[in-house]
Amino acid sequence: MFRSEEKHRRQGRDIHIHPARRGRGSGRKRRKELKKVGLISLGCAKNRVDAERILGGLVARGFEIAEDPAEAEVVIVNTCGFIRDAVEESVEEILLAAKLKIEGNCKILAVSGCLYKRYPEMKEELSEVDFFFTPEEIDKIPETLCGSKGAVTSTVHPARLLTAPPHSVYLKIAEGCSNRCTFCTIPIIRGDFHSFPPAKLLEEARWLAGQGAVEVNLIAQDTTSYGLEIGRQGELVKLLKELSAIDGIEWIRLLYAYPRALPDELLELLAEPNKILPYIDAPIQHAHPRILKAMGRKVTAGETAEFFKRLKKQVPGIVLRTTAIVGFPGETEMEFEELLRFVEEVRFHHLGAFVYSPEEGTAAEKMKDQIDPETAWERHDTLMKLQAELSYERNLDFVGRELPVLVEGIDEEGEVVGRTYGQAPEVDGITRLRDYGDRIIEVGSFVKAKIVEAEPYDLVAEVLWPDENG
8 A cells, every 4th residue: 555655666676755745634614724734645756746736736825734644634635546556545545534534633535636537436435535636627626625716825836845855856748648558547537648838847847946956857648749749849859958958957857758769859969968868768568569569559569679779879878768568468478578588689777567457448458368467477577587687787887987976865774875867766776875974965966976886776886076086
């Protein structure tokens, strides 16, 4: 169960990231006097951005964020409904929150996000919940819980309250997806792909920089489609260049790319020594032609291979991340071995593997020859064992290099940790910093470090202070 933490899979291992501020909520009566609110957010980084907008809108109207769930008067559960496990977690969290109407201060319970959009009938089944909001309705939550539009007393940009240290942030540049993969519920939940206006994104990015953001991670269901649905070729490149001009932002990372042919101008941006990191996250999902076709992917196996071949050729030092699904209906041992061969050939730095989940309302759910879970998990473990070897080999390539490291904090063992350009937040490995003596290293700062050791997922580095490095 996620509870109030987001749970992410890093190279096949579960990790927990910095939790959002939590709390529970309060009832229908005299809404205008209810001032303490808590929010539990489940799911991905895109859902986190939605949660931050909900919280920011409430703070702008005078609400206080409750750190202790038992103290909050209003609770909002921002749900995930992407796959079956997420649905079960969301329902369990709603029921746990509902208990605070009896055991805590909770008077109003609200549910937002993907779960309600996917299953609107839940409104009739969960009488404990006072308000339901789809993802499209999150901007209405503050006004609804206030009982009126209310006076806005904050200048938080677009009503967003950051729920993690501000040095590394997400910027959601689009919503929805038009690729219509047969296994995916996103188009059902979030609708067709639509880009957000660049002027608003730039305004938000400037605000994020003002809050201390030095790393901006671009997210969407398909970031490389930015602007294409309205016929604007090159809109992503233009956005990246304009983001690069913002003072304070040092790293810009492209996540959730689709492995289709990229324009030369984008490859040039990735290759140049600028703020756009030579890093790309592009989910392949599979590599066998028949499976890709059955998945409804818009690229062939050959086009996918060419995508990564071109990146490696034209972008020196490019770091590659991907995800793959095993156990898709009808996947034979030979087809799974083709996936292994492709992964070994490309030699991804980072890979996340997922066992196929038959989802209600998707075309793949009705397909014949569903793979039994035991076989699927065996394939998952085989793929991740291969990836652990590849990741270690890739990490060895970094040993001896001197790189900027973005300081993240202190881990459970008391070591200072950070990330290089090749490590995205929450999903990739980390870099443990050593030999920094008695000097203070601030979270969110950059230090120059020499990579001295490689592990299957992480790196170890020694800090190079200016006087020691000439």
